[in-house]
Amino acid sequence: MEQRIDRIKKQLQSQSYKLTPQREATVRVLLEHEDDHLSAEDVYMLVKEKYPEIGLATVYRTLELLTELKVVDKINFGDGVSRYDLRQEGAAHFHHHLVCLECGAVDEIQEDLLGDVEDEVEKRWNFQIKDHRLTFHGICHRCHSEDPSS
Amino acid sequence: MEQRIDRIKKQLQSQSYKLTPQREATVRVLLEHEDDHLSAEDVYMLVKEKYPEIGLATVYRTLELLTELKVVDKINFGDGVSRYDLRQEGAAHFHHHLVCLECGAVDEIQEDLLGDVEDEVEKRWNFQIKDHRLTFHGICHRCHSEDPSS
DNA sequence: TTATCATTTGACACTCATTATCATTAAGCA
DNA sequence: TGCTTAATGATAATGAGTGTCAAATGATAA
Ligand SMILES: [Mn+2]
Ligand SMILES: [Mn+2]
Ligand SMILES: [Zn+2]
Ligand SMILES: [Zn+2]
Numbered sequence: 379m380e381q382r383i384d385r386i387k388k389q390l391q392s393q394s395y396k397l398t399p400q401r402e403a404t405v406r407v408l409l410e411h412e413d414d415h416l417s418a419e420d421v422y423m424l425v426k427e428k429y430p431e432i433g434l435a436t437v438y439r440t441l442e443l444l445t446e447l448k449v450v451d452k453i454n455f456g457d458g459v460s461r462y463d464l465r466q467e468g469a470a471h472f473h474h475h476l477v478c479l480e481c482g483a484v485d486e487i488q489e490d491l492l493g494d495v496e497d498e499v500e501k502r503w504n505f506q507i508k509d510h511r512l513t514f515h516g517i518c519h520r521c522h523s524e525d526p527s528s
Numbered sequence: 529m530e531q532r533i534d535r536i537k538k539q540l541q542s543q544s545y546k547l548t549p550q551r552e553a554t555v556r557v558l559l560e561h562e563d564d565h566l567s568a569e570d571v572y573m574l575v576k577e578k579y580p581e582i583g584l585a586t587v588y589r590t591l592e593l594l595t596e597l598k599v600v601d602k603i604n605f606g607d608g609v610s611r612y613d614l615r616q617e618g619a620a621h622f623h624h625h626l627v628c629l630e631c632g633a634v635d636e637i638q639e640d641l642l643g644d645v646e647d648e649v650e651k652r653w654n655f656q657i658k659d660h661r662l663t664f665h666g667i668c669h670r671c672h673s674e675d676p677s678s
Numbered sequence: 679t680t681a682t683c684a685t686t687t688g689a690c691a692c693t694c695a696t697t698a699t700c701a702t703t704a705a706g707c708a
Numbered sequence: 709t710g711c712t713t714a715a716t717g718a719t720a721a722t723g724a725g726t727g728t729c730a731a732a733t734g735a736t737a738a
Contacts, residue, residue, distance in 0.1 A: 394714095395714090395715095396704095396705075396706090396714075396715075398704085398705090398714095398715065398716085400715085400716070401715095417695090418695080418696080419695080431716095431717080432716085432717085433716065433717035433718070434696095434717085434718095435696095435697085435698095435716075435717065435718080435719090436715080436716055436717070438695095438696070438697080439715085439716085452606065454604045454606060456602065456604060456610075458694085458695075458724095458725085459694095459695065459696095460606075460695085460696085476649070476653060476655050479658060485653070485655075487649070487653065491645045491648060491649070492645065494644075495641045495642065495645065496664070498641060499626070499637070499641070499664060503626060503635070503637065503669065504669035504672060504673075505626050505635075505664065505666055505667070505668055505669060505672075506666045506667040506672055507664050507665070507666040508629060508665050508666040508667070509664070509665040509666070510662070510663065510664050510665065511661070511662070511663045511665075512660070512661070512662050512663075513660065513661045513662075514646070514649060514655065514657050514659070514660050515657070515658050515659040515660065515661075516655055516656045516657040516658040516659070517655070517656040517658070518655055519653065519654035519655060522654060522655075522656055523654075544685095545685090546685075546686075546733095546734070546735085548685095548686065548687085548733080548734085550686085550687070551686095567724090568724080568725080569724080581687095581688080582687090582688085583687065583688040583689065584688085584689095584725095585687080585688065585689080585690090585725095585726085585727095586686080586687055586688070588724095588725070588726080589686085589687085608695095608696085608723085608724075609723095609724070609725095610724085610725085
């Protein structure tokens with residue numbers, strides 16, 4: 379945790395940004411909720427518990443900054459709010475998502491499954507891939523096993 | 529074109545919806561811009577050229593209806609507006625997108641490249657896939673060839 | 679054709695996530 | 709200690725999308 383914050387601090391400083399207390403508090407919330415997909419408002423509420431004076435605009439600005447630095451990815455599941463997803467440190471690719479149409483759960487696939495597909499796209503479409511977004515919509519393992527009618 | 533509208537009409541009627549003039553005008557705009565990714569506002573402007581009395585709310589309602597019927601897919605490229613993408617008739621899967629970070633162009637891959645990946649996800653994650661969204665971000669073939677520095 | 683009634687429409691008010699503004703404060707540095 | 713710029717918090721503004729409701733439309737039955 380502390381080491382991770384330290385690396386983010388160095389990343390900020392290398393672009394002459396400061397790791398202010400507000401920014402640190404925000405990063406801590408993101409690290410503590412690594413598996414969740416928090417909206418800006420969610421983050422705001424959680425940061426307020428530890429740092430009540432923080433303003434909503436600061437949270438938005440920090441999340442924007444972290445997105446620029448590729449510390450987080452900004453994603454959208456179509457529910458009207460952007461969500462912020464911590465990237466795995468050192469991971470070359472953004473992880474994939476499984477969205478359950480039944481219960482709304484969002485699970486993650488950290489393993490990269492797109493290697494072959496990306497090779498094909500680069501060759502056949504002459505498109506140089508920098509990043510990707512892959513989401514599957516369906517029925518998760520929990521809903522699947524609990525529903526005998528499927 | 530006319531046959532396609534006719535099939536959509538039948539699809540509407542099978543759920544006891546009517547193909548009103550406003551709805552037909554909206555569908556025509558979508559068909560005429562099959563390769564584009566229009567926002568609701570875009571659609572509204574284009575429909576107004578042929579049907580100036582139409583209201584914005586009606587366009588939103590029609591797009592919502594067509595999404596329910598799976599005539600279009602509602603997508604989001606992270607620029608703050610939803611976009612509506614006509615589905616290929618009879619296609620089992622939603623097509624993929626190539627978004628160019630350089631020029632902003634959005635190209636399509638109609639071919640399904642995810643067959644093997646989906647089999648693996650269904651087995652290993654016990655997740656029953658109903659739909660998917662796949663977008664690659666990178667440099668398109670046009671920008672790629674015109675830029676000797678890459 | 680005409681009466682009936684549910685559906686659809688258009689205008690407009692409203693919500694709410696996000697962004698812009700701006701005066702104030704904090705941090706780094708001479 | 710001053711000086712300068714970056715960062716913050718409060719608040720206003722923006723803008724996509726939704727809710728409301730009276731009026732118009734369209735299908736159907738008499
Ligand atoms: Mn995730
Ligand atoms: Mn498309
Ligand atoms: Zn589920
Ligand atoms: Zn391009």
